[in-house]
Amino acid sequence: MQIPIDPTSPRPAHEQISAHFAHLIRRGVLAPGTRLPATRQLANALGIARGTVSLAYDNLGRSGLVRTAVGAGTFVLETPASASDTPSPARPTATRFDWRGYVGDRIPPADDTVMAAVLEAVPPGIEPINLLRPIPDPSLVPLDDVRRAFRDVSRALRPDVLDYASAWGYAPLRERLAHDLATLGMDRADDRTLLVNGSQQGLDLVARALLRPGDVVVTERPAYRGALRVFQASGARVRALPMDAFGLDLDALERTLRAEPVRLIYATPAFHNPTGRSMDVDRLKRLLDIAGRAHVPIVEDGCFRELRYDGTPAPALKALDARGLVIHLGTFSKTLFPGLRVGWLAAPATLVDRLAHYRRDVDLGSVTLGQAVIHRLLEDGVLERHLDRIRETYRARRDALVTPLIGTGLEQRLDGAHLDPPSGGMSVWIDFDPPLSGFDVARRIATRGVLVSPGAFFDPGGADLPGIRLAFSTVDEAALARAADAVIDAVREARRTPERPAASAQPTTPVI
């Protein structure tokens, strides 16, 4: 970040800095929720004292433009509504259009109350250990390999790579994926693969193309928030069914299929987010059998499936799918990095041809160049080497978190808490039975300097599920061990002095 500071100005440097930020915030360039640079980082970048930056941030806080959650950082607040609705003084006569009334409830407003309450529980002066994000550790990104891939792709850059892309995506990457999926038994004669802007866009396309208001979609409970939101945006009614240690409860699924027409089943059979649980091969086969008999297709979210750390590999649901029921979603966001937005959707051609056609209207195709970089990383063997490395690192991190929680017998140490150690993925889930408010427990953990996600994030109605998610992939082992202690301590406290759960808990976004 470049901030022009005029040393000859009579205005002190901290005021110049706060005025600069205030301008950017008021113009919306720094959006609500944006985290300002850490004071030390900005001071270094500008070559000034850290105290000067702190003074500038204090100014901003007094102006109501930012809030500093000590430990978590300084965040841009919503600018006061009054500012938005004041007519421009230059044209005082024009009546401002009432956007608030016009939008109405067509776009649900952001409600960050749960997240804000958890963040605010972090005591001042503590840099919290952040177990909120099941994403690849940015510090593990193979930057040199990525830079080399960029250099190679950019050297060979031809104008057609900068033209509108095929709605299907970069052909060499599709070809490579078809080959890789074939070796996993996931590429059938009538399948096609469509490249999308991350598997999130795949979910969104499926929901938009296949769901109409009132359609019933079955998911696991808890479930990935981004999927729930996409289904709900299409007007679908979500039936979130219970899970056991092997994933979706299929008896409950059968009951639901008997009780009402179901349009779509969404499931994450391998290293489910948030629970980390996986279906074994028998469960997968029975799921296919039940869905096939009911003629209900299944969206298989495969985004974590390559992150196995131990145990027997199960095939993908798609690999067992003789009926052509399964829409498989995959991504490079969890194995490499999410920033190039490259994911894919593999399913029978009859469906995918239509989705590709439909997708052109949505955004006229993806960034070919990003797909070319990913292709290069695959061809160079970078992904394979990188997977070896991150599997080892994440395995150690999982162990660092899980071992203290179950080491000497979970029930002894954490009365009424249950944890199924996952054999892969990026998160661990703790269930409380008898129930404790996930929100309350998350806040108690935050007071101990550790951030975890309350169960409410993963319920279609935002209900305060009696559980918490601990995402371990970006945190080092020592910190994870400390986090485990904080969790044990907080849960014990919650058992001793239970609080009433919040009536309704709407999560912030993005929840991943």
Place this chain on the structure above:
Amino acid sequence: MQIPIDPTSPRPAHEQISAHFAHLIRRGVLAPGTRLPATRQLANALGIARGTVSLAYDNLGRSGLVRTAVGAGTFVLETPASASDTPSPARPTATRFDWRGYVGDRIPPADDTVMAAVLEAVPPGIEPINLLRPIPDPSLVPLDDVRRAFRDVSRALRPDVLDYASAWGYAPLRERLAHDLATLGMDRADDRTLLVNGSQQGLDLVARALLRPGDVVVTERPAYRGALRVFQASGARVRALPMDAFGLDLDALERTLRAEPVRLIYATPAFHNPTGRSMDVDRLKRLLDIAGRAHVPIVEDGCFRELRYDGTPAPALKALDARGLVIHLGTFSKTLFPGLRVGWLAAPATLVDRLAHYRRDVDLGSVTLGQAVIHRLLEDGVLERHLDRIRETYRARRDALVTPLIGTGLEQRLDGAHLDPPSGGMSVWIDFDPPLSGFDVARRIATRGVLVSPGAFFDPGGADLPGIRLAFSTVDEAALARAADAVIDAVREARRTPERPAASAQPTTPVI
């Protein structure tokens, strides 16, 4: 394209090549509509005789996998439906899921009949002059500058650029845009700018967030097909109103606004696609006044507005908008290139904050790196220099096309054809009055080796509008002069021997 050819194989090279393509087509790696490499190009790349490649393509044609439209190239066909619906022989007992029935009419199928009929009218052996695409000429892309920008961005690559992006987009580019828009009077105190994947995604977000089935949207007729499709996908009813030489007919707009509640107005005030026409300042002010009194917001598609070649610059609608009625869409796809998918949406904060929130569910944000490359090109002054260059080139191309059409008096040479020479943009529109079928004229032009878009592409119902669009930005001046001759010739012939227009003409996609 790399095709492994084994010179020691008893199988002739052309069969090896056709088998390779057949595999890729059956796997869907080469999607329907994909154009195979030109025979000469592929022969050079593989170091074999051109006739060998021709033989291979003939094989593919006989297998029903491709169709060669001589002059236009060899295109992959839809694989036969029977192949898609045949059960995998490995598991003959499983009943295949009926995707065709499941999808039903939820996704409209591609209907390429109009485009196919126009393409097929091109006589064998002719490389047609292609006036179908209003896009930047790929051969003008400042490749060295782009490569340098990539190198710089990739050198400075930090892991956070590869993490999930802010839903708002890359902050330095937003900051730069806010500054540039402010100098054009387009950035008001309560505005915010959201970066999107091309202005197409901006259109799609607006339609999804603001429209519900049955809502009425007003557009120009003819109108950009990608906008019509997005509005129709949201279930909106499109009222396409007539235009005159200065754009949307505002008397017709007033009548429509009196007759029924209108939810949204979509207009392209500068260098409208397909007509190339622009609103003058009086028209802009009256449009704002009418819409303001009716409390109907306006989506201003500004995608061509920087491509002015002569005449007096008019302000953007947004720059005159004291009420905060206007959602402005902009893009770098027409000025630089579309391949990095960088566009923006500028509108009052109350709306944009909600759209940004909503947008996270759609794709979890854009490719930050592409936005960083665009930012670098702006900071380096590449866009400004490039605009000077392409304005000059496109101006000359417009003149090369338009001068022969109007040079000695259009009415004398082209009885009943009307053309308003545009002062910018990428296309010219010819109206036929008394009407001629745009589809019939486009086919007659195709028989003369020139491809133009029939009016049907730009009507919400696919009606065979009595007009054609000639997109001139990618064609050199000599070819444009020849194209003008072909147009004159074909229109004269159509007047002498009019054909019945096709009852309904559904265009292919992508139509830009």
